[in-house]
Amino acid sequence: MSQQEGARRAGSALYVNPAAPRRAGFERACADLFGSLRTADGAEQAAALLVRQPAELLVLDLDRFEIAIDLAALGRLVAQRADAPVLVLCPFTNARWLPALMAHGAIDYIVGPLAPEELRAAVAARLERGFAPPLAAGPREAELAALLAVRSAAQRALAQTDDGVGFAEGLCAALLGWPGVVHAAMFLLHPSGDIGADAGGDLRLEAQHGRGAGPAAPDLAAILGRGERLLQSPLRHAFPGLLAAATGEPALLDAPDKSGEPELAQALRAHGVQMVLGLPIPAAGPDGRRPTAGALCLMFDRTDPFSHAQLAALDDLAQLAAFGLRMAGLVRESEALLARVTQLATLDALTGVANRRHGEYLMEQEIRRARRYRLPLALIAFDIDRFRNINDAYGHPVGDVALRTVADTARALLRSSDVLVRSGGEDFQVIAPHTSAIDGLKLAEKLRVAIEAAEIPGCDHLTVSLGVAQLGERESGDSLAVRVNAALARAKRAGRNCVELAMG
Known part of the structure; x- marks a missing residue:
């Protein structure tokens, strides 16, 4: 094929790249492949040139473009091309550009880097092959796209595993993308009781999403007559979602009348439901008495046979549900463990008030706050008079009771903003924000x-x-502590059972 034939076939082209040397290099390598070739340094200039004179081929060279900055503008160029061809030159080190641009429209691409002669050969091959408009997706392609979208949405729901309910809601919403599904629900077994109905098992409708609004939207709680203790429901043998949760086996009802429950069949048909599938969610751990954690339930507006691949995909979704629920459980356990560790690290085990280390941290926080907002801050230090005599006379268990009583009594008098700290054996402190020396004396006397x-x-x-x-x-926190302890020592020398104000 001659260059003239190639020019007639290719017509005009517009090449876009921000670097002048690359624009010049593309012109040297490929200009004679086109009837006319223009260049632009960015999306804005390219859009202006295309308005004045359209180009049969748009070439986007992504080298030197930044996806975080330029994607939106280049994406608009792709979207505006409709059925006109777009050729993307993409560096192999930044292939994430390709799906990002494909989201805006159809593109063809060449992965670089390429030497000038290689680039010319690759472009010439595309011109020889031609840039036919993308074909409309047929039924199989459309269904595949829908199933991939379901999988992607289900994976995004995993981001909500810190909230079990949020994950269940997100997964049910994702399942509505499955072709023909008009309602999706998740049933979960509660930990209490065994799985058998007679053993007191408790199955709950955790989440549901349906198409339509108002009366047209199915409500499983209404259809089943309850939303909790569903293993006690008289429909547990007839409704696939309940049956799958109870037996650990998938259940497929491909015609409502086959349930053997006329009222259930009538309720399903009233909402346009022609088929119901129950998928067990595998349970965590080896507990044979509880083969499932619950079930997914899909209701369809048509009766279509499932292929092996479709059933495998549905099983994957049930496995993903199990994984998400396990993750949510681990998150809850981690939060509980963290709360317990925090409690052990910050609270005094005997009295339940802040321990010395946490008290020092809180004191520094309050000092910074007082400095920032120019507010008064008082510190009260007190200890139990002759506490050793109590331990010697009555024993350490009674001494422990005395410490807890002192802490409880002090805590009952303090404001919510005050902090009680056990700073030593029988020594305590009160951090009193927004409190002057005079108000601190009044609080200490109380x-x-x-x-x-x-x-x-x-x-x-x-x-x-x-x-x-x-x-x-x-003043620093250490200096404040020294002054308040000196005042406490003066109170001891003054005969105990009294309050002393620290000297400035």
Whole structure:
């Protein structure tokens, strides 16, 4: 074939790349393959040139383009081409461009880098083959595309596994993309009880999504007469979703009348349901008494035979549901474990108040807040007078009761913003935000009176000595602690059971 024949076939072309050397290189290598060749440095210039004079072929050279910056503009160029051909020159190191551009329209592509003679040969081969408009998808292609979309949506639902309900809702919504499905639901077994109905098993309708709105949308809770304790339902032997959850085997009802339950069949037909499929969700672990974690239930508006590949795909979706539920369970267990570890790391085991290390952290936080907003901050330190005598006279168990009583009494008087800290054996602190020295003295006196009046099972009443200090303008947490402890020591020397204000 001569170059002239190639030019007549190719007609005009527009080459787009931001680098002048690459535009010049493409012109040298390929200009004589086209009747006319124009170049543009970006999507904006290319769009303007195409408005003035359309091009039969658009060539997008992605080298030097940034997908995060340029995808939207180049995608619009592709979308505007309709059935006109687009040839993409894509570096092999950035192949994610291809599906991103394909989402905007049909493209052909050549993967680079290529030497000039290789590029010319590749472009010439495309011109020889021709750029026929993309064929409309036939039934098989359309169904394949729909099934791939279901799989993608189901995988996206896995992102919600930190919320079991959110995952179930997302998966049911994804299953509506399966050809012919008008309703999708997930049933889940609760941990309590065994799977058998007589053993007290509890199956619940966890999530459902249907096409249509209002009366046209199926509601399984209404159709089955309940949304919980479904293994006790009289329809458990007839409805595929319940049957699959109970037996661990798929159940396919390809005509509502075959259920043997006229009212159920009538309710299904009223919503246009012609076929119902129940898919067991495999259970986690080797527990043979509980072969399933529940079931997926799909209701169809037509009766079509399933192929082996379709059933395999549906089984994959059930496996994905099981994986998502296990992930959600692990997330819940991890959150509970983290909460327990946090509690052990921050709370005093005996009294349940903040421990010393956590108290120091909270004190630094409150100091920063007080500095930022120019608010007063007070620190109260107190300890139990002659606590060793209590342990010696009544024993350590009674001493533990005394510590818990003091903590409970103090906590009952404090505001929600105050923090009670056990800083030592019988030593406590109160971090009091938004509190001046005078207000701190008042709070300390209330604590002294309340603790003196508290009844301690197993021993006589006890007293506490207290020191109060207000944070200075440029004072550190360590300096504040030194001053308040000095005030506490003065209260001890003054005879105990009293409050002293720290010196500035």
